Amino acid sequence: MISIEAVIEVEKLAKSYGKIQALKGVSFKVYSGEIVGYIGPNASGKTTTLKILAGLIKADFGEVKVLGLDPWENSLEVKSKLGFLPEKPIIPLGVEVSFLLEKVAKIRGISYPRREIIKLSQTLDFKDYLNVSIGKLSRGYLQRVLLATTLIGEPELLLLDEPTANLDPVGRKLLLSYLKELSRRKHTIIISSHILSEIEATCNKLIVIYSGSIIAKGKLEDLAIKYGLPISLTLTGKDLEVKVNEIRKLEYIGRVLFDYKNKLIEAQIESSKLSEFQDFIKDLDLNILKIKPPSIEELYLKIMEDVEIE
């Protein structure tokens, strides 16, 4: 039974292309305001999932709800509330950037397209190219325009397949900070990318797909605990010079750094010992300032290693 509070609910989703089984019973939920990293090796089923969510292809089996609606049966309603950047985007060439964006805005029923276009062109830094023919744009600027066609009207839900492809570092930074801002305003975003550092910098939840099946999902901290990876904690409190030595005596403790200047302790511990460590520092009258999970790359490699062993 599917509930209505999640923005995306997928249950036992299956899809085949002839004899190729692209999805084998995929299930997950995404809630409002989350930025989800949807990662996995090539041909694992990421694009197929996104296309089903966008209502472009029909699932063979399973239940899908996007914004409370079946994206295939109610494709018009769903598409008017979502922005989809496909893996292999194709854009009409020959027309000017502003002409294309104006048409897209009008198709999406935006009342003041010109205002939206100028705002987006400033955000994604292509305002000098508004009167240039799309065929004459460089790859990076073409990607910015594609993103603009996806982001125009600030849809409630964004499905982005490799959004930073061809973007320079400035373009990436602008896009990722804009996505974070949208997330703060309760927009929901799914990003499929192979650039794990960007997923780490942007996403607060991870879904890992492998050969058509979900093999891991959840918050990075939770996944670190599940896969037994070390996590880093930043501690603060009084008499740190003395207490740092107490921490160093622990068996399960990894690297411990003491920042004299800022009066902070950074300790690396086995994730499975987190609750034990929390009790210990409570007795020492120390507070946790920040929990830093392992890098997403370490986590991804560990997940893949486990799958291959199985």
Next chain:
Amino acid sequence: MNRLKAIINLISLQIETNFKNKWYAMIIPTVYLFMLNTSTVVISSYTEPLKSNIILERCMAGMNITYYVTTLLSLVICSTLLLIEFGENINFNLIQPIRRSEYVVCLWTSTIFPTILATMIIPATLVSIIISPSYALNLIPCMSIHTLMMTLFLTQIYALVIILSCFLLLRKGVGLIYYNRVDIHSIDVNGTFNKLFLAIRSKNNQLN
């Protein structure tokens, strides 16, 4: 009303793209068919008094066949080129909030309408505007029988070129779909394209 506005905007975007990227698909048949129409009108007027000449009569019959065949082929070439343009934009069109049935309307309006305009309406209108008054006012200079035969010969050669381009173009169109350059599995107009895609995928797998 909003739905109508959305469809009109998608159609106008597609027509603009068609004109910018495939202008030759519309200009070349228009000019060619205008010339063909003109020569047919002029030649018929000259051959009318010479109907007893068996060679000329056969030439005229050949010219009429050429006229119909090349018009039809121009129509096929023009619509195929515009369809390819639409096909290349299909991924972009499909992610827009438009119903699947509305895509069919957009497809027809942005492809078939300009085709009919380029191959039928504009050439015929130009002939009626330019040639008919000239003919009525006897402004068209007399042609010798050699010029007439040469015109017929060139028209036949032109027809051959058109047939060859038509063949090459259709081959490109089929190739485009076959090699999946068009992301055809995105389309599901009553499941037809899905079935086509599955057939292509299964064929590709067999080949691999």
